Amino acid sequence: MSLHTGRHFLQIPGPTNVPDRVLRAMDMPTMDHRGPEFGALGLEVLTGIQRIFRTRQPVIIYPSSGTGAWEAAIVNTLQPGDKVLMAETGQFAVLWRGIAEKFKLDIDWIPGDWRRGADLDLIETRLAADRTHQIKAVCVVHNETSTGCVTHPLEVRKIMDRTKHPALLMVDSISGLGSLEYEHDAWGVDVTVAGSQKGLMLPPGLGFNAVSDKALAAAKANPGMRSYWDWMDVIAINKVGTWPYTPATNLLFGLKEAIAMLEEEGLENVWTRHRRHSAATRAAAKAWGLETQCADPHAHSPALTGVVMPDGHDADHFRKVVLENFDMSLGTGLNRIKGKVFRIGHIGHFNDLMLMGTLAGVEMGLDLAKVPHRTGGVMAAMEVLKGRDVVPMPKAAVA
Incomplete structure (x- = not known):
């Protein structure tokens, strides 16, 4: 060696790279995750992460990888047999498709050559042809980490609006959030999936779902089984700054500092x-x-x-x-x-x-x-x- x-x-x-400031912020003793001090931290990071996503809607934070956040997006809004439109842009689009297959979704797959973003013309063609609105969600990877190619979510939203298609727009911005321009609300995204270990400058271990009112309505109407990933359970107890299970307490201290650093710059x-x-x-x-x-x-x-x-x-x-x-x-x-x-x-x-x-x-x-x-x-x-x-x-x- x-x-x-x-x-x-x-x-x-x-x-x-994790900044020294974030490492020092995480260097905290174990604390009571049901106590008032932690509740104050929880409320602060939940409000702060909304500003990073550029949303006024709930952001659900899981003790998970980005893969868990992918799964959460699926199980809250979709059921086996539901049709989803997905575009191949690289390895991470392929992996998201793999999760969708395990939940027995009906996948309309748009192939790609791994050298560009999603084929927007084909997305528009598929949505325009879906006159009975069988497609329940359109899933795209914002920043395809395996290739270095971007698909612009706003362009996908414009297509959905032009075709008057009511499907949910789901965006994987795991490596986009905190590094690329992103506007969850203004771009009309229904579910944004993100993770802590990229532009947010944290170690792995936090997964995020930012969700629209439309996505929340779909979740409330969805009878499919879920427990750990259930948005409603998390949102309900987030009101007092805590979680329905043990959260990643020290990572949340780091998230507070990472948000501060992003906003200072x-x-x-x-x-x-x-x-x-x-x-x-x-x-x-x-x-x-x-x-x-x-x-x-x-x-x-x-x-x-x-x-x-x-x-x-x-x-x-x-x-x-x-x-x-x-x-x-x-x-x-x-x-x-x-x-x-x-x-x-x-x-x-x-x-x-x-x-x-x-x-x-x-x-x-x-x-x-x-x-x-x-x-x-x-x-x-x-x-x-x-x-x-x-x-x-x-x-x-x-x-």
Whole structure:
């Protein structure tokens, strides 16, 4: 094993770097999760997370992974045999489909090539043809973490409105929330699924469902069995700041601090920062002469960039070279693109110098692994960052 000094560079697109402030906030003794002190914390984070989702509607927080939040969205609103429209955009869309299959939903699957967002034309065609409204939900992944491609939920909502289709709009924004522009209420999303370990800058362990009035009505009318995931049970006891079962108490302390950090920077500034880092990373890949996995210029993710290896070169071997020589973890390719793609995460608690260090490690690693490329990627990224627009300081940071 190589001896490394300094901090490990964790540049996978999640779990992401946890800020020291959040780590310190979680460093709390065990407390009574039925007591008044915890109740005050619960109410504070429940109100704060609404601001991050940009919603006035309930946000249900589970002690779970994002997978649990996917399941919660399904079991509260749908029953076996219900038809759902889902679009293949990458591995996480495939995994969500797998959960839907286990609950015996009737899946209308729109295939994709893993190089762009959901096919909006086909979504519109399927919804327009569904004159008897058999489709009960449209499920899309906002930020496909396996590919670095974005599907814009507002565009899906516009299609649903044009076709006058009453289905629920369900959006997986597990790696989008806190890193990409997101407006749960304004975009007419019925259920947003999210997780703690991406743009929210926390360890894994919290799953979220933001829900509309329409989704709540569907849940109330749904006779399907659920217990742990039942929205109504959680919402009822959330009114006093606690949960129907033991919550992830210390993660909630961390969530309070993460919300504070996002709001100190300003959500709009957070979104801008992610877009800048994405643009700089793509400039580096272009200078190296390497393709990005996302082939649609309008769908590039601000949170991560997938880079395609030249034919005959294995992405996992390259990642191993980078890890052993520079103590930096890059994201692996998943499923059909395993060994073909590596992913650079520029998401969460991240800044310009961290990005430059990351790209320097990639460029040196390409050389050591004898991957055909041109030099100059780091310089190309630097030019993007130096030419950035001045971002106004958030009010809280102004002296």
